[in-house]
Amino acid sequence: MQKFTVEIRNQLNPVTASQWCHLFPDSPNTFETIALLQRSGVKEFQFYSILVRFEHRPVLLLPLFKTDHYLGSTLEANLKKTADMIDGFMPRLLRMPLLRVGIVDQQWGEVGFCRDLPKNDLALAWDLALKALDIFCDAEGIQILAFTEFTPESGSMLPLDKLSDFVIADGAPFIQIPVDFPSVDAYLMSLPKDTRHFLRRSCRKSQPVETIRTRDPQVWLDSIYELYLKQVARSELNLNGTQNKSYFADACQVDPSAEYFLYVLNGQLIGFELLCRLPNCLLSKFVAIDEGPGREHNLYFRSWMDIVTYCIDNEIPTIDLGCTGKELKTKLGKAKIIASFVMFKHRNPLFNRLFKHLKYELAYESKVPVPPSALGLGWTLKEQIGDQGAQLSLSESPEALVAN
DSSP states (O other): OOOEEEEEESSSOOSOHHHHHHHSTTOSSOHHHHHHHHHHOBTTOEEEEEEEEETTEEEEEEEEEEEEEEGGGGOOHHHHHHHHHHHHHOTTTTEEEEEEESOOTTSOOOOEEOTTSOHHHHHHHHHHHHHHHHHHHHHHTOOEEEEEEEOTTTTTTOOGGGOTTSEEEEOOOEEEEEOOOSSHHHHHHTSOHHHHHHHHHHHHHTTTSEEEEESOOGGGHHHHHHHHHHHHHHOSOOTTOOBOHHHHHHHHHHOTTEEEEEEEETTEEEEEEEEEEETTEEEEEEEEEOHHHHHHTTHHHHHHHHHHHHHHHTTOOEEEOTTSOHHHHGGGSSOEEEOOEEEEEESSHHHHHHHHHTHHHHSOOOSSOOOOOOOOOOHHHHHHHHHHHTOOOTTSOHHHHHHO
């Protein structure tokens, strides 16, 4: 008899480093960076995970993030204003416990699974994981459950036939800029004339600002964290919560590819960027700029040219800029826009029916065109309808997919 077991743990990485690599083989989130996230903590989140083992070997891992969610934060325009008014009089009405599945450290959502496990066994593992998820939600009083910001690729193994009561909506797209040019001048010549001239003027305007590259931020740590908190307060999205200061202190110690670019004017830190070098990409994890002197010296564009130069000098072909500020970022090159989707449900069937009616109001409204892409179909559905049928838009519901 096949021996499956399931565990509910109060940590994100209840496995060894080698087991994490096996479950998340292509993830930018290493065992060490997730351990740092667990250790330093995030102010809005409590971390858990569901781990399924087959004959003692980890085969499926669902990272979990529990938080209190304000429904008004996902609404647009007039609906958000109405929600804010209601929240002012009855603050608990639109705030409820939310459990997020699969978001890990500044990237898109992922679930770890064993690639060499037979599909029938993986189906059994998912059955156990989803039952454990329901048990956990009951025990913790969770009202909303969500798989958030999965890309078609990272969500390709979600078993949508088992998640037919979830609503699917557009999530925030991710932006990557190719910089595989022989020189910085070649990169600049690839841009429209106005953009090219603006970037050059920005570099001249920011000449009084000194760039310091370092893997030891301790001298600047208080200023780094102050700038970070101000940036979070201004951010249009904060999918990953508010990091604690110890994260910034220890990031370079646990990740040998991490490095700070610090921007100093007259001895004062006015901006920073925390970067991590992945095999074929430079990931911009955190960037924060002082609004006053930063804007005066066009610091955002100066920092952009610094990392473009770094990538070209080190033959790094792509810069990953995350999912905020898309209008601006797409002007910095021939952007690759990666769609993401969110699957969510209210565990009360009546409220969940309301969610389905408000699906488009609850979806993320991108300010830049997002190319159509395949929904991250579960492998069971791929087998049923084939690869051609798998090329469905995000507007299709799980019920429609199963019906097909």
